[in-house]
Amino acid sequence: MLLAVLALAGCRPAPTASPAAAPRYTVGAPYEMGGVWSYPRADTTLVQSGLATILPDRRAGRRTADGEIHDPAALVAAHRTLQLPSILEVTNLENGRSLLVRANDRGPAPPGRVIGLSRRAAELLGVRxxxxxxxxxxxxxxxxxxxxxxxEENAPPAVAAPRGAVATEALPPPPGARAAERVREAAPLARPAAGVTEAAPVVPDRLPEQVAQGAPSPGSLYVEAGTFSRRDMAARQAASLAGAGATVQAGGPRGREQFRVRIGPLPDPAAADRTLEQVLRSGVSEARITVE
Structure with missing residues (x-):
C-alpha cells in the first residue's frame, strides 16, 4: 500500500513555474476588449480625466502587455492606448491625492474606466x-x-506639456506605506552647457510609495460621444442620440472651433455607465465617460 501511495505521489504534475519577466517597449496593434476596440498610439503629452477602477487580483503573476509580471503590491496600472511602459501621475480628484504609477498592461476591461490601478496604488490614492x-x-x-x-526604436520624442502650478502639502503615509523623504522645493532648471548632454532621469523598476496631497477638485460626469470640426456633423450625431439627451457644445478659438456631442451632467458613476452602454449599443464605439 505504501509503495502504491508513493507511486501515485510521483505521478503528480510538477507545479507550473511563473513566467519570467522580459520587459520591452511596445505600442501594439488595435485590439478589442469589453466589446470596444482600442487603437494604441505613442503619446507623451496625454492628460485625461475619467473614472478609475481596481485591477483584479487574478492578474497576479501573469505576464503584462509589455512583458513584465503583474504584482498587485506594486504601483502599476493598465491603460488602453498609451505606449508601454509609461510613467503616469494619477490624481484622485475627490480627495486630492496624487501618485506616480507605471502603466505596463492593457485595460481596464470596463469601457467606462480610463485607467485600472493595482490594488496597492488604489489603496494609497483612496480609489474605489x-x-x-x-x-x-x-x-x-x-x-x-x-x-x-x-x-525603443519606436519610442516617441519626449514632448513636455506645460504644467500649471499646483499647491501641495505633505500627506501622512496611509497605513502600511513607507514614509517618503521630504522633497525640497525644486530650483529652476539649469540649461546644460554647450556640448553637454543632459542626463535622462533614472526610473526605478519599483516606484516608491510617495503620495502628494493637493486640493480636491471633483467635477461633473458626462458621456462624450464624439468631437467634430463641423457643427452640422455634430448635430447629426446628437440627433441620433436624442433619446439619451445628447447636446452639442462648441468650444475653441474662432476659426478652429470644435463641436462636442455629450450627455450630462450625470448624477453618479452608475448613471454614467448606463448611459455609456446605451450610446455604445447605438454604434458610437468611441464614446467615453469624462469628468469636467
Missing amino acids: DGTQVRVAVRPAESQALAAALPG
Missing part, C-alpha cells in the same frame, strides 16, 4: 471603482524607460 481621477503622462520618465528597453 468609479472614483474620479486625472491621468497625466510624465514625458521625461516615460521616454527614459523607452530608451532603456528593447524596441
